Amino acid sequence: MNWIFEPWPWYISGPMIAFIMFLLIMFGKSFGMSSNLRTLCAICGAGKKTEFFKFDWKSQKWNLVVATGAIIGGFIGSHFLSNDLVVHINPETVSELNLLGFEGAGKEYLPTELFDNSVFGNIKSILILSVSGLLIGFGTRYASGCTSGHAISGLSNLQLPSLIAVIGFFIGGLVMVNFIFPLIF
Amino acid sequence: MARIFFYLLIGVLFGITMFKSEAASWFRIYEMFKFQSFHMYGIIGSALTLGIIIVQSIKRFRIKSFYKEDINFIPKTKGVTNYLIGGIIFGLGWALAGACPGPMFTLLGAGFSPILIVIFFSVIGTYLYGVLKDKLPH
Numbered sequence: 001m002n003w004i005f006e007p008w009p010w011y012i013s014g015p016m017i018a019f020i021m022f023l024l025i026m027f028g029k030s031f032g033m034s035s036n037l038r039t040l041c042a043i044c045g046a047g048k049k050t051e052f053f054k055f056d057w058k059s060q061k062w063n064l065v066v067a068t069g070a071i072i073g074g075f076i077g078s079h080f081l082s083n084d085l086v087v088h089i090n091p092e093t094v095s096e097l098n099l100l101g102f103e104g105a106g107k108e109y110l111p112t113e114l115f116d117n118s119v120f121g122n123i124k125s126i127l128i129l130s131v132s133g134l135l136i137g138f139g140t141r142y143a144s145g146c147t148s149g150h151a152i153s154g155l156s157n158l159q160l161p162s163l164i165a166v167i168g169f170f171i172g173g174l175v176m177v178n179f180i181f182p183l184i185f
Numbered sequence: 186m187a188r189i190f191f192y193l194l195i196g197v198l199f200g201i202t203m204f205k206s207e208a209a210s211w212f213r214i215y216e217m218f219k220f221q222s223f224h225m226y227g228i229i230g231s232a233l234t235l236g237i238i239i240v241q242s243i244k245r246f247r248i249k250s251f252y253k254e255d256i257n258f259i260p261k262t263k264g265v266t267n268y269l270i271g272g273i274i275f276g277l278g279w280a281l282a283g284a285c286p287g288p289m290f291t292l293l294g295a296g297f298s299p300i301l302i303v304i305f306f307s308v309i310g311t312y313l314y315g316v317l318k319d320k321l322p323h
Contacts (some may be wrong), residue, residue: 004205006205007204007207008202008205008207009227010205010206010223010226010227010228010230010231010281011227011231013202013206013208013228013231013232014209014227014228014229014230014231014232014233014235015231015232015235016198016202016206017199017202017228017232017236018231018233018235018236019234019235020195020198020199020202020231021239022194022239022302023191023195024241024307025239025240025250025256026250026251026256027191027192027195027250027251027252028186028192028250028251028252028254028256029187029192030195030258030259033203033285033286033287033290034285034311036286036309037234037286037307037308037311038248038282038311038315039208039212040311041308041311041312041315042306044308045311046284046315049316049317050305050312050315052300052315052316052318053312053315054313062188062192064190065189065191065192065196066191066192066193066195066196066199066292067191067196067290068193068196069193069194069195069196069197069198069199069200070196070197070199070200070203070207070287071196071290071291071292071293071294072196072198072199072200072202072291072294073196073197073198073199073200073201073202073203073204073291073294074199074200074201074204074209074290074291074292074294074295075200075295075296076197076200076201076294077200077201077203077204077205077291077294077295077296078204078295078296079288079295079296081201081204081205082204082205083217085211087207087209087210087213089213089215089216090216090219090221090222092221093215093216093219093221093222093323094210095244095282096317097212097220105212106212109207109256109262109295110210110212110213110292110297111208111211111212111283114211114283114299114302115211115297115299116293116299117298117299119299120275120298120299124290126254126302128281129300129303129306130302130303130306131280131297131300132277132281132282132306132309133251133278133282133302133304133306133307133309133310133311134274134275134278134306134307134309135274135281135283135310136207136279136282136284136286136297136303136307136310137278137283137306137308137309137310137311137312137313137314138271138274138275138288138310138311138314139271139272139273139274139275139276139277139278139308139310140214140271140275140286140307140311140312141206141269141271141310141314141315142270142271142274142275142314142321143267143268143270143271143274144268144270144271144277144285146275146279146285146287147279147285147286147287148286148287149230149270150286151233152199152229152232152233152236153231153236154261155233155236156233156236156237156239156240157240157258157260158237158241159260159261160261160263161262161263161264161265161268162261162270163270164265164268165268165269165271165272166269166272167272168269168270168271168272168273168274168275168276168309169272169273169275169276170218170275170276170313171273171276171298172213172272172275172277172278172279172280173217173218173276173277173280174218174271174276174277175273175276176207176218176276176277176281177218177219177280178218178219178278179214180272180281180302
């Protein structure tokens, strides 16, 4: 059982994700996490002003429960199923990130510069996290889905729109990492 | 109530998988977009390969849900512009935050509080889309 405390290799994780999608389909639901953001807008009363948020959000409660489970899963994974929280990325990636100013690359789970509690006092980090949130929220809804909804669910159902969306995901990601990162970090 | 419990359990399984697979790590997302590791491609690729087999089998053999109901896959509406532009915008955010909408929740549970900023603004971003929807090309 020691393997469970080690980082899970891709050939365990990928099939687990497929299994999770299978379970949701068998419960008559679908796998897609970004719809929760729309549901949260509706719960906050966005439907009063905007047509897009006028829907029966109570029918989406099940997905909020899945998201709540994902929070609990994160807690269990980090507190009970991990010996250390180090992500062993490619040494080449580590030296690149060191040059960009990410000193913890190869030694931590998330970069201190963006995810340590001290960033609440750092305007630049707060700005970066805020902008990324805006892009994620706006982009997923514009594209009608995120990684789970398009790259896993949509492509599994051989949907061309999902392929277009996933190509978009990668264009955006590649532009960000290769062209915008050197400007902001 | 039993159903709610199962959804919670599925979510927990998902959260643990996201955390333990390191798909919730900013570093893994950076590494993926730099093509410096097979890890993320292995995860997405194997999930997708099995996913295609699962979905196509359910369709072909008309497998019923756990509640003995028909399973319907709703086809995505046709289009290019919204999927491409929306996808690019999401990709920019995905790489910057190193998290997509699933792992965001996982990281919150793992105790990385600054992810709350990302979650909060992703709700704002979704709201902005809803407001601007009719003015955007689709």
